[in-house]
Structures are given as C-alpha cells and as structure tokens.
Amino acid sequence: MADQDTGAPVAPAAPKPPWEEKPVPATPQDAREHPQVRELAEHVADAILEAVEFAGQITVTVSLERLVEACRACKDRLGYGYLVDLTAVDWKDRAEGRFDIVYWLHRHAGEQRLRLKVRVAEGAEAPTVTTVWKTANWMEREVFDMFGVYFAGHPNLERILTWEGFNGHPLRKDFPIEGIDTGAAIYPDVYPPGGGPVSGGEEGA
Amino acid sequence: MTERAPVHLSADSEEMEISFGPQHPATHGVLRVMVKIDGERIVETKPVIGYLHRGTEKIFERETYNGCIPHTDRMDYTAAATNNQGLVGAVEKMMGITIPPRAAYIRMMLAELQRIASHTIWLGTHALDIGAQSPFFYTFEEREKILDLYEEYCGARLTLNAMRVGGQPFDLPAGWTDRCRAFIDQLPAKIADWERLLTKNRIWKLRTVGIGVMSGADAIEWGLTGPPLRGSGVKWDVRKVFPYDHYEEMEFDIPIGTNGDTYDRYLVRMEEMRQSVRIVRQCLDRLPDGPVMAKVPKVIKPPKGEAYFSVEGPKGELGYYVVSDGTDKPYRLHVRPACFINLQALPELVRGHLIADLIAVIGTLDIVLGEIDR
Numbered sequence A: 001m002a003d004q005d006t007g008a009p010v011a012p013a014a015p016k017p018p019w020e021e022k023p024v025p026a027t028p029q030d031a032r033e034h035p036q037v038r039e040l041a042e043h044v045a046d047a048i049l050e051a052v053e054f055a056g057q058i059t060v061t062v063s064l065e066r067l068v069e070a071c072r073a074c075k076d077r078l079g080y081g082y083l084v085d086l087t088a089v090d091w092k093d094r095a096e097g098r099f100d101i102v103y104w105l106h107r108h109a110g111e112q113r114l115r116l117k118v119r120v121a122e123g124a125e126a127p128t129v130t131t132v133w134k135t136a137n138w139m140e141r142e143v144f145d146m147f148g149v150y151f152a153g154h155p156n157l158e159r160i161l162t163w164e165g166f167n168g169h170p171l172r173k174d175f176p177i178e179g180i181d182t183g184a185a186i187y188p189d190v191y192p193p194g195g196g197p198v199s200g201g202e203e204g205a
Numbered sequence B: 001m002t003e004r005a006p007v008h009l010s011a012d013s014e015e016m017e018i019s020f021g022p023q024h025p026a027t028h029g030v031l032r033v034m035v036k037i038d039g040e041r042i043v044e045t046k047p048v049i050g051y052l053h054r055g056t057e058k059i060f061e062r063e064t065y066n067g068c069i070p071h072t073d074r075m076d077y078t079a080a081a082t083n084n085q086g087l088v089g090a091v092e093k094m095m096g097i098t099i100p101p102r103a104a105y106i107r108m109m110l111a112e113l114q115r116i117a118s119h120t121i122w123l124g125t126h127a128l129d130i131g132a133q134s135p136f137f138y139t140f141e142e143r144e145k146i147l148d149l150y151e152e153y154c155g156a157r158l159t160l161n162a163m164r165v166g167g168q169p170f171d172l173p174a175g176w177t178d179r180c181r182a183f184i185d186q187l188p189a190k191i192a193d194w195e196r197l198l199t200k201n202r203i204w205k206l207r208t209v210g211i212g213v214m215s216g217a218d219a220i221e222w223g224l225t226g227p228p229l230r231g232s233g234v235k236w237d238v239r240k241v242f243p244y245d246h247y248e249e250m251e252f253d254i255p256i257g258t259n260g261d262t263y264d265r266y267l268v269r270m271e272e273m274r275q276s277v278r279i280v281r282q283c284l285d286r287l288p289d290g291p292v293m294a295k296v297p298k299v300i301k302p303p304k305g306e307a308y309f310s311v312e313g314p315k316g317e318l319g320y321y322v323v324s325d326g327t328d329k330p331y332r333l334h335v336r337p338a339c340f341i342n343l344q345a346l347p348e349l350v351r352g353h354l355i356a357d358l359i360a361v362i363g364t365l366d367i368v369l370g371e372i373d374r
Helices: A035-047 A064-077 A136-147 A182-186 B056-060 B065-073 B080-095 B101-130 B134-154 B176-198 B202-208 B216-221 B227-231 B262-286 B338-343 B346-350 B355-365 B369-373
Strands: A048-054 A057-062 A082-090 A099-107 A112-120 A125-127 A150-152 B015-020 B032-038 B041-048 B305-312 B317-324 B332-336
Touching (some): A035 A048, A035 A057, A035 A064, A057 A064, A057 B305, A064 A099, A064 A112, A082 A136, A082 B305, A082 B317, A136 A150, A136 B338, B032 B355, B041 B355, B056 B332, B065 B080, B080 B101, B080 B305, B080 B317, B101 B262, B101 B355, B176 B262, B202 B262, B216 B227, B227 B262, B262 B355, B338 B355, B338 B369, B346 B355
Parallel strands (some): A057 A112, A125 A150
Antiparallel strands (some): A082 A099, A099 A112, B032 B041, B305 B317, B317 B332
C-alpha cells in the first residue's frame, strides 16, 4: 500500500499473457484449398463431399461408395501408412445418415494427419478397410459392437467388448445409460422380466 | 467366444485348444487368450477381451468435461496422469486455452514420473512372469516413492484426478521439488541395479531375445505405438512429433531397438526411464513461477466441432477424440487406447513360439485391461 503514494511513473500496462486472456475458441473453416485436401482431390476428386478445418485438423467427408478407394489412395499414393484411430459418432436423427464413421490417418513423411469421414445410414453397411490397414480389424469390431454398424467384407465381425448374445449397441444415443435388462435375458428363471441386476435390483423394478 | 468348452482334443492330431485366463495371474488382469497349440507350439491365438468393460465412453456422455477426468484415471490405472493429460489437452485445444507455463511444467513432471512408475510395474511383473522374482521387489520400492510424491501433490496415489481444463488444480506443496529431486537423483543408480540383474543375464536373454519379433513396417501396419513400435526400430514419439505442454523445450532422446524382439523392447523401456529422469530434472531446474490455472469460463463449453489430441502415454499413443455439440457435456468422447491396438498384434507376435513365450510377449506388450476394455 505504501508505494501507491510514491509518485513513481506508472508503467504502461504490459500485454496480458495468453493464459489471462479470454480464450478464443476454435472455429470451423472451409478447407477445400488446403494442400492436404487438394492432393487427395487429385486422386478421388468427386468422392469429396466436404472439407473442414477445425482446431488445426482437417476433416474430409467422402462418399460411402468411394471410401475404400479414397483410403487406398491415402495409403498407397499419399503415404498415410498409419491408421491412428477408427471410431463412430451417432447423430440419431440426422437425415443424411445416422452414423459418422471417422478415420484418423497419419503419415510419417511430414508428420501430418488427416481425418476421413463417411456417413452411414442405419441398417446400411460400410465397406471394411481391413484390406487397407490391418489394424482396422479390432477397431471396426468395436464400432460394430458399440454402434451396430456392419462392415461388409470384414474377416471376423464379432462383438469385442460385450459378449456374444448381448442385446443392443451401448454407444447408440437411444441405448439407456442405466443399461438394459440383461439379467432376465440370461437367467429367466432367476430374474423376473425387467428385473435383472442392471435395471434396478434383484427384487424387480 | 461362443465355444465354451476349454479343451478340444481330436484323435488325429496333437492340436489342442486351451483357454488361458481370464483369471490367470500372468495375463495382467482379465485377459483371456484362446490358444491353439500343437504340443508346446502355438498354432493360433485369439485374445478375448471385454471382461472389464464398464462403458466408460458412455459414462463420458453424461458427465461434464471436468467430471470426465476421474473416469480417465480408471482406464489405464497404472498411468492416470497421462490419461488426464490427454483429455484436458483435447478440450483446451478446442477452446483455445493456453495454460500457464508453470502448469505445463507440473504436468510434464507428473507425466514423466508416471511413465517411470508404469515402467517399474511393467519391469517387475514382466520379469516375475518369466521367472526372475527379485526385480519385482526392487522396482515396486521405487514406484512407492513416486506414489508418495503423487499423494503429497494431490492426495491420491493411483487415481490422481490431478489435472483440470485450463491448468492444474493445485500448486506444488512446499518442499515437493526437493523431495522430487532427491528421488530422481537416486533413481539412475537403481535402474542400473535392475539392469545388472537382467541385461546380461543368460536366462533373461534366452527368454527374450528373438521372441515376438516384429519389423518396423509391420509395426506401423498394425498400428503399434509406444515401446513396441520403437523396439522395432521406428523412431517415433508423440512428444517429439506433436509436442504438447512444453516438451519442445525439453532435451531428451528417443531410444529405439534394432531387432524388434522382446529384449529390444525391454532395452527401450529401460532407457525411456532414464530419459524421463532427464526430463523431470530439466523441469525442476527451469520450473517457472506464476499461476497454475488459466482464465477459463466457469462452465467448460467447447465450441461445436471435433478435435483429436494425443499424448505419449507409457504404453503408446493415447488419443482423445472429442465431439462437442456446444453444451457442457461431450456429445461423444472416444479414447484411442494404446494397449487395445497393441494387443491386436499378439497373434502375430506369438505364432510359432512356445506356449511359455506367450507369457513373455503378453508381458512385453505391457497391457492394462482397464484401458483395453474401458
């Protein structure tokens, strides 16, 4: 408090460090002219439906019919040899297809990443990319298990995290978070219908 | 999976299918492997997972972003700090938050100590599986010291919940840096002791050299990351390729192997512990002053969109894919579990080996079923 009255010249306010500023959230931008998208367009131009850049990451939406061709071009011609991740998102009421299947690719030359996306309608099949990257095998099984999306041509499309005979696909938005009545389905003589351990106690709901 | 009978014997061949796990101690949790063997030789293996599936990704969808952090602790429960780091990094990326340098340094220290702690578990259990009992006791002693440091920092030893979107919840307690420095100063001598027990040990080499070989090209094809990738000679580390926090300011080397076998993966992890010591020491030397929390909104609401953020966990690339619909809860939060994808290569790694080598390969992949099953 004492040095408030010393009359020393007040230094001009220094610019605030970035962690004291209000954060500026990422915004989506059209990325059709981005070099990574353009080189993909050289190979599969008409397959690209949309290209967006968000938070420094490129997302290219490709048509379902041309997906394997686009993946092949990415791996063989553009060098995306490492499939980092494959997952799905459920957009329950979307008109253009309920599920997004998301492929996240990496190439070691230049250390760049690219996200491919396809839209799959409920009940429709997506083509498998296990023929392109071996590592897609378990990832596609997980998407099948969790979302119920079928992958045509997959060598071994079985459930992976839940068990064979499990009813439903847990990561769908209409799957209840408290779980479904699996007790009664497996042990009908122990639990009354709707009264398994998952859905509210052994006494029955 | 549908076959329930554990053993199939047919009259005209020596082939037999046995169920290994899920309650076997050498499966590091609840891994079950259906092994088809011909005598002692492995013909085919099929990992069966999901015994620890808790629907973590479904739970994420009902939690707020900071509320998701304790759930990440429970995925790879031997490396909670790096799990936290990936999630908060993803949300910060979407929201455009820059965390204060002190917070970034604390994060790096926690993450590197976690890497050492995770590798000590790996070494202890891996050696125990193969028949070397003593390293287990020595490595767990050092791990306890790391857990003590964590306990002092955030109150928890395993499920740390030690990071928040925008920075760190607490500053370091008084005297923590001195105790941390004392710990890392004595650690290299301990690592040398462990190496003296194993590196030139004839039995150890017989059990690991040439076992579970994978070439670098195959490792990339199978999506391996972390020590299994580097053991195959691919010099690739998320900390160098996409530096997060302040790893770009740190000097450290990426150890790689040449043969891609179990022995090389062992050497890689041993060297990684030394490199982690180097990073922690640099963090302590240059630890900046200042706040540990950035100015963030009271309610964490990333903008509508999607982002992927990955960190180099002790097991490999741990990625978080966040899809936000603009509300305070993630619309979809997917984890790329390094162990899940590394385990997928198990049948490739053990084909043609003896059944005892299956134990060595499961150990060398350093899997944690909590992360595989989520």
